[in-house]
Amino acid sequence: MQRDNSTVRTGQGQRPEDEVGLAVLLRAWRARAGRTLGLGRALPQVEVAAAVGMSERWYRDLEHGALPKLDSRTLTALADALRLCADERATLFLYAAGGEPYPAVSSVDGIDLAPLHRLLDLQPSRPAYLTSNTWDVLAHNEAMAEWFPWVRRPGANLIRWGLTDPEARAQLADWPRHARAYLAMLRYAMAQYPGNPELAGILRTALTDPEVRQIWDDGPVIIAHRDGHAYRLTIPRFAPRAVDVVTHVLQPVGYPGLRLTFISPQDG
Structure with a gap:
C-alpha cells in the first residue's frame, strides 16, 4: 500500500x-x-x-x-x-493568535495561594490538587498524598509522572489511553504557551520511551482538559479492589493557567 x-x-x-x-x-x-x-x-x-x-x-x-x-x-x-473538533479549532485559533491571549502567571512566587490551599483542604475524603500551566503539582490535600504518594516528591509533575513513571502504568487502567490523553493535552498546552521550555522538556523526556513515541506518532490527538473524565484506578490502599473515579477540573479566574482538580469515586 x-x-x-x-x-x-x-x-x-x-x-x-x-x-x-x-x-x-x-x-x-x-x-x-x-x-x-x-x-x-x-x-x-x-x-x-x-x-x-x-x-x-x-x-x-x-x-x-x-x-x-x-x-x-x-x-x-x-x-x-x-x-476539526472543538479542541482542534481552539488550537488553530491559538496558533493564529500566537498563543493564549491571557497568558498564565509566569511564576507563583509571591502569589498568595492560601485561598486555593483552603479549598483543597475542604475536601477531606477525596483527592484534590493544584497544578500550574505546565502541570507541576503546586499543592495537594492529604487524601491526594494517600492515594498518590508521588505528589510529595520535589518537582512532582502530573504529565511527567503519567507518561514516564512505571507506577502510573500500574495504577492507571488502560494506560495507553491515558498516555494518549496526556500527550493530547501537551499538544494543546504547547499551542497555548509556544516556546515554553518546561513543556518541551516533558515531551522530550516522554518521547524517549518507545511506547510513548508510538502513541505520539499514531496521530495528533488534541484535548484541552479532562474535566468529567471517568476511569479506573488500581491504588495500593484499596487493593485488591480497583476504584472507578471521575475527575473535575476547575480553573480559578484570579490565577490564570492554574488548575484545581478533584477526584471523586463514582460509587461514593
Missing part, C-alpha cells in the same frame, strides 16, 4: 518544537480529512484552499510554516474544511 506522505511521523532526533506547531498539525489534519472522506489519500491542498477561498500556494505556504494574518472567517473556513 502506498504511504500517505501527509501522515505525521517524526524521528527520534526531532526537537519538541518541530513535533508540534501549526504546519505539522495542518498536514496531519488534511491526511485525516482525506481518510474520513474515503479518498484513500490526503485531502488535496487545492481543495482545502478552495474551501477557504484562498490560493493553493497560500495554503501550501501554511503547511511549510508561514503564518500570515488570519482573520476569524478564514480560520473558521479552514477548520470546517479540515473537519
